[in-house]
Amino acid sequence: MTALSDVSTHAMASARWRISEVAFWVLALACAFLFPSRYLIMTDIVRLGLFALSLDLILGYAGIVSLGHAAFFGVGAYSAGLLALHGIINEPVIALVAAGLVAAVLGFLTSFLVIRGVDLTRLMVTLGIALLLEALAERFSDITGGTDGLQGIEMQPILGLFAFDMFGKTGLFYSLIVLFILFLFARRVVHSPFGLSLRAIRNNPLRAAAIGIPVNRRLIAVYTLAAFYAGIAGALFTQTTALASLDVFSFERSADLMLVLVIGGTGYLYGGLIGAVVFKMLQELFQSITPQYWLFWIGLVLVVIVMVGRARIHSWVLVVPNLVIRQFAGREAAVTVPKADAS
C-alpha cells in the first residue's frame, strides 16, 4: 500500500501549480497588454503554441513521431472556413469546437492506422495522410477553392459581443483564452492516471502492457485528443486570418512544428509554448536578415540542435532560470525537462 500512496503523493506533488507557471501566464497576459502594435505576430505565436501543444501530447507523452500533424490543422482550418463561409455555424466559438470535433473524428479514424507498426511506418503513414488530404483539397477545388484557397470568409462577432477588429486585438485575446482553457485541460489530462499511463507506454510499451495498461486504446485516445487540439489550432488560424489555403496541409508546416517542439522541449506542455515564442522570434530575425533564404538558418538551427543533443541544450538554457529560482525557492525550476525523459 505504501508504494501506491507514494506514487499518488508524487503524482499529486508534480501536478501542483508552481509560482513559475503562474508567472508564465501572467507574463503572457501582460505581453498582450504591453505591445498593442504586435497583436498579429502574438496571435501567430499563440496559434503555433496551441498546435505545438497538440503535437507534444502525442510525441512528448505517448512517443508517437508524426510527420503529418498538419493534416489535422488543415482539416480544422478548412472546417472552420467552410462553416463560416456557408453560414452553417455563424458563432465562432461553436464553430471552433465543431471544427475541432471534425479533426478529432479524423484523428480517431486514422489512429488505427498509426498505432500499427514501428516508428518508420508511423512516419510514412502520418506523412502520407497529410499529403493525401492536401491532394484531396486540391482536387475538390469546387469545395475548397483549390490553390486559391477559401476566400471571402466573414467572421461574426464572438458570442455575438466581440467583433474581430482589423488590428487583431479581439483575435489575440480570443486565441489566448482558447489556448489557456485547452492548456488547463491538457494539464489536467497529463497529470491524471491516464497521463501517467501514457508516459509508461512511451517509456516501454511492453512493460506498460504487462502491468495491465490497454496500450492501443490509450494511444487511440490521446491521438484523437491531439487531433482535436490541432483542429482547434487550425480553426483559430482561419478565424483570425479569415483565410484557409492549401499550405495548411504542407509538409513544411509539420516540419516547422517539430522544430518548435524541439526548441521548447517535449513532455512538459510548456515546451510547445516556449518553443513557439522562440521559433517565431528566430523566424522574424532570419527573415529580417535574409528575407528569401531564412529557411537555411532554420535548417541550421535544427541540425545544430540535434548534433549538440537536445537534452544538453535544454540544460544550458535553463541554467539562468534555475540559478534565479534556486535563490528564491531553494529548488530547481519547475519548467524543466524531466531528466529521465530528455531523450
Added chain:
Amino acid sequence: MASILTNLFDGVAYGMLLFVLACGLAVTLGLMNFVNLAHGAFAMAGGYICAVLVNNSGWPFFAALPLAFVGSAVIGVVLERTLYRHLYSRSHLDQVLFSIGLVFMSVAAVDYIMGSSRVFIKLPAALEGQIDLFGVGIGRYRLMIVVICGLLTLALQLILAKTRFGSRLRAAVDDPRAAIGLGINVPQVFAFTFAFGCGLAGLGGALSAEILGLDPYFPLKFMIYFLIVVTVGGSSSITGPFLASLLLGIADVAGKYYVPKVGPFVIYTVMIVILLWRPNGLFGRTAAR
C-alpha cells in the same frame, strides 16, 4: 494499343529512374535503419553539378554524368564522416529532425546560388525526339534512361551477389556485431555504401532533370516517392525496391494519363494500404528493427 505501350514504356523509364534515385536510400534507411529524409538533396546536388557543367562550361552531357556521380558521392562521404555517423545510434526523431534540417539548408542554399527557377540541361541532339519501334513511339531520352538504369541495376546486383565487398555489406547488414567479430570494418563498409548511394542519387538527379524537373524544391517534392520505394519495396534485397520503383513509375504515369482527375492520391492511398498490410514492405522478409 500503341499509346498504351508508349505509356508503359514511359512508366518503366520513370520507374527505373526512381530506382536509381532511391536505391541509395534503400541502403541507409532499409539496411542501416537510418531515416534519411535528405536523400533527395544529394540527387539535387548531382543534377545541378551536371547542369552547371553542361550549360555553363560546355561539357558534353555524357561526360558530365560521371561527374554528377562523383560530386554527389564526395559530398555524401564528407557529410557521412562529419555528421551522419554520429547519428546512427540516435532515436528516429533525432534522425528525422537532422535530415529535415539538411533538406531546408540545401533548398535555401541552392536557391541562393542557382536561383529558384527550374533548370534545364542542354541535351545532345541525338537524345531528342522519338524513334518508332514496331509502331510504338519511344522517346530517345527515355530509352537511354532505361538502358543506363538497367545496366546499373544489373551491375549493382552483381556487386552485391558476387564481389567480396557485396558479401561484406550483406554480412554487416545481417548482423553488425558478428560482422565486426569476423574482422569486417563495418563503419567503413557503411561509409562507402552511403557514398555510393549518394553518387547514384546524384546520377539519378542529373538524368531526371529532363523528366522530373530540377529546382531547389526537388528534395521536398520527391521525398515521399523515395520513401515509398524503400518502404514498399522492403530492404532485404535489391529486387524489392526495384520492383516497387517500376510499379510506382508505371502506376504514376498511367494514373496521370488515364485518370488525371483522381490525381496523386491514388499513390498515397496505395502506399498507406500496403504499409498497413505488410509493414515490412511488399517484398521484405526480415523483421523491422
